Amino acid sequence: MKKAILWFRKDLRLSDNPALNEAARTHQLLPIYIKSNPDRSNIYQTPGEASSFWLQQSLINLNEQMDHRIHVIDGDPDKIITALCLQYQIQYVFCNRTYEPWQDNFDKQLETDLAKKNIAFKQFENSRLLNKKLIPKTKQGNHYKVFTPFYKNYLSSLDHHFQPPVSQPKNINWLTIKIDNLTQANYQPWQKKLLSHWQIGEKAAQNHWLDFLENNLQSYHLSRDYPAKENTSKIAPYLHWGEISAKQLYADLQTVPNSEGKEQFIRSLIWREFNLNLLNDFNCFHFQNWQKKFDHFPWQADRELFNLWKQGKTGYPMVDAGMRELWQTGFMHNRVRMITASFLVKNLLIDWRLGQAWFWNCLLAADIANNSANWQWVAGCGADAAPFFRIFNPVTQAEKFDPTGDYIRNYLPEIAKLPTKYLFKPWQAPKEILEQADIQLGVNYPRPIVDLSLSRQNALNAYQQLSK
Numbered sequence: 001m002k003k004a005i006l007w008f009r010k011d012l013r014l015s016d017n018p019a020l021n022e023a024a025r026t027h028q029l030l031p032i033y034i035k036s037n038p039d040r041s042n043i044y045q046t047p048g049e050a051s052s053f054w055l056q057q058s059l060i061n062l063n064e065q066m067d068h069r070i071h072v073i074d075g076d077p078d079k080i081i082t083a084l085c086l087q088y089q090i091q092y093v094f095c096n097r098t099y100e101p102w103q104d105n106f107d108k109q110l111e112t113d114l115a116k117k118n119i120a121f122k123q124f125e126n127s128r129l130l131n132k133k134l135i136p137k138t139k140q141g142n143h144y145k146v147f148t149p150f151y152k153n154y155l156s157s158l159d160h161h162f163q164p165p166v167s168q169p170k171n172i173n174w175l176t177i178k179i180d181n182l183t184q185a186n187y188q189p190w191q192k193k194l195l196s197h198w199q200i201g202e203k204a205a206q207n208h209w210l211d212f213l214e215n216n217l218q219s220y221h222l223s224r225d226y227p228a229k230e231n232t233s234k235i236a237p238y239l240h241w242g243e244i245s246a247k248q249l250y251a252d253l254q255t256v257p258n259s260e261g262k263e264q265f266i267r268s269l270i271w272r273e274f275n276l277n278l279l280n281d282f283n284c285f286h287f288q289n290w291q292k293k294f295d296h297f298p299w300q301a302d303r304e305l306f307n308l309w310k311q312g313k314t315g316y317p318m319v320d321a322g323m324r325e326l327w328q329t330g331f332m333h334n335r336v337r338m339i340t341a342s343f344l345v346k347n348l349l350i351d352w353r354l355g356q357a358w359f360w361n362c363l364l365a366a367d368i369a370n371n372s373a374n375w376q377w378v379a380g381c382g383a384d385a386a387p388f389f390r391i392f393n394p395v396t397q398a399e400k401f402d403p404t405g406d407y408i409r410n411y412l413p414e415i416a417k418l419p420t421k422y423l424f425k426p427w428q429a430p431k432e433i434l435e436q437a438d439i440q441l442g443v444n445y446p447r448p449i450v451d452l453s454l455s456r457q458n459a460l461n462a463y464q465q466l467s468k
C-alpha cells in the first residue's frame with residue numbers, strides 16, 4: 001500500500017471527511033496537524049485564546065479516536081511535510097480546503113514546492129454545503145452581494161446538486177506509529193469554566209446536534225431571538241473546527257418534517273455560505289471596510305470606554321450581560337452580539353475592528369468570514385449591511401428580547417434582585433428600590449457610561465458628515 005500524509009486542518013472529524021475517504025481507499029495514512037503562524041503581525045492567522053483552547057481539546061479527542069496516532073507539530077508546513085515525507089518515504093499529501101483569505105495562495109505555493117520534490121498535493125472541498133462550482137452567481141457571473149436573492153438561488157441549487165455526506169471509511173490503515181505529543185494540560189480557571197459549558201470533539205458534536213434536532217429545531221424560528229431560552233443550536237464552534245460538517249447538518253435536516261423552524265435554520269446556514277463568498281471576493285474583509293466611504297469615519301480611540309465595554313461594565317445591563325456571557329462561556333447569543341456590537345460602534349463610536357478583535361480572542365467559534373461580515377453588517381459598512389441609522393437601543397431590546405430578565409440576572413447577579421421593571425435601566429430605579437436590591441450605583445454596578453440619546457445623535461451626525 002502507498003503511504004500518504006493526511007493533513008487535518010479545519011476538519012477535525014473522521015466522518016464526512018472527503019480527504020480521509022479518498023486517501024484511505026488506497027493509502028496507509030500518517031495523520032498530522034500543523035500549528036503554524038506564518039505572519040505574526042496578522043492576529044487572524046492564529047486562533048484567539050478561546051478558540052485555541054477548543055482546538056487543543058478537539059485534537060485530544062480526535063487523537064483518542066485514532067488510538068493516539070496524530071502528530072501535532074508546530075512550524076512551517078512546507079518544511080514539516082517535506083521532512084515527514086522524507087522520513088517515512090511518503091509521496092502523497094491529502095487535505096481538505098480551508099477558506100482563510102491567504103490559504104489558497106499558500107496552498108498553491110505549497111503544491112508547487114512539493115511537486116518539485118515529487119510529492120503530490122491532493123485537496124478536497126470541506127466545509128461548505130455546495131462545492132465551489134455549484135455556488136449560484138448573478139447573471140454577470142459574480143457572487144451575490146445581497147443576501148435574499150443569494151438565499152433563494154442557493155436553496156434551489158441545493159435542491160438540484162446537494163451531494164450527501166460520506167460516512168467514515170470502514171478500514172483506515174494508519175501508519176502504525178503511536179505517539180503521545182498531546183496531553184491534557186493543567187487548565188487555567190477560565191479554561192475550566194469553558195469546559196463546564198461545552199463537550200468538545202466529533203462525538204460530542206454529533207450528540208449535541210442530534211439533541212438540537214430533536215428538541216429545539218421546531219421552535220427555532222420562534223425563540224432564536226430570546227437569549228434566555230437557549231434555543232439556538234450552538235453548533236458554531238463544532239462547525240468552525242469541522243467536528244461536524246455543514247453537509248451532515250443539511251442531510252440530517254432532510255430527514256425531519258418541514259417546519260418554519262427548519263426553514264429558518266437552513267437560512268442561518270446559508271448566511272454562513274454568503275459570508276464565505278464575501279470573504280472570497282474581498283480578502284481584506286477582516287480589516288478593511290467593504291464600503292470605502294467608511295474609511296473616513298471619525299472613530300473615537302477611547303481606551304477607557306473600550307475596556308469598560310470588554311469587561312461588561314457599561315451600566316447597560318443587556319450589553320454587560322452579553323459581554324459577561326462571552327467572557328464566561330466563549331459564546332454570546334446572536335441577538336446580544338448585535339446589541340453589544342451596535343453599542344460599541346454607534347454609542348461609543350469605537351472602530352468595529354477593535355470589537356472584532358475582542359470577539360476573535362474570546363469566541364470559541366471565532367471565524368474570519370462570519371466575524372468580519374457581522375461586524376461590518378452592524379457597523380453599516382458591510383456588503384448587505386444594516387443601515388447606519390439602525391442603532392440598537394439596549395434598553396428596548398432588553399425589554400423585548402429578555403422580557404422576564406432571566407438572561408440578564410444569570411450574568412449580572414449583582415443586580416438580580418431588581419424588579420424586572422428597573423432591571424433594564426437601573427439608573428431609573430428609586431433610591432429605596434436600589435437599596436432593597438443591595439445596589440449602590442457607581443459602586444457595585446456602574447452608572448451608564450454614555451447617554452443613549454446623546455450618543456445616538458453623535459453617531460448620526462458623524463455618519464451624516466460621511467455621506468456629504
Ligand SMILES: Cc1cc2nc3c(=O)[nH]c(=O)nc-3n(C[C@H](O)[C@H](O)[C@H](O)COP(=O)(O)OP(=O)(O)OC[C@H]3O[C@@H](n4cnc5c(N)ncnc54)[C@H](O)[C@@H]3O)c2cc1C
Pocket residue numbers: 224232233234235236237239240268269270271272275332333334337338341359363365366367368370371372374375378
Ligand atoms: C458581531 C457579530 C460577530 C459574530 N461573529 C461570529 C463568529 O466569529 N463566528 C460565527 O460562527 N458566527 C459569528 N456571528 C454570527 C452568529 O452570531 C453566530 O453564528 C451564532 O450566534 C452562533 O450560534 P449558534 O450556533 O447557536 O447559531 P444558530 O442560530 O443555531 O445558527 C446555526 C448556524 O448558522 C450559522 N449562522 C447563524 N447566524 C449567522 C450569521 N448571522 N452569520 C453567519 N452565520 C450564521 C452559524 O454557522 C451557526 O452556527 C457573529 C454575529 C455578530 C452579530
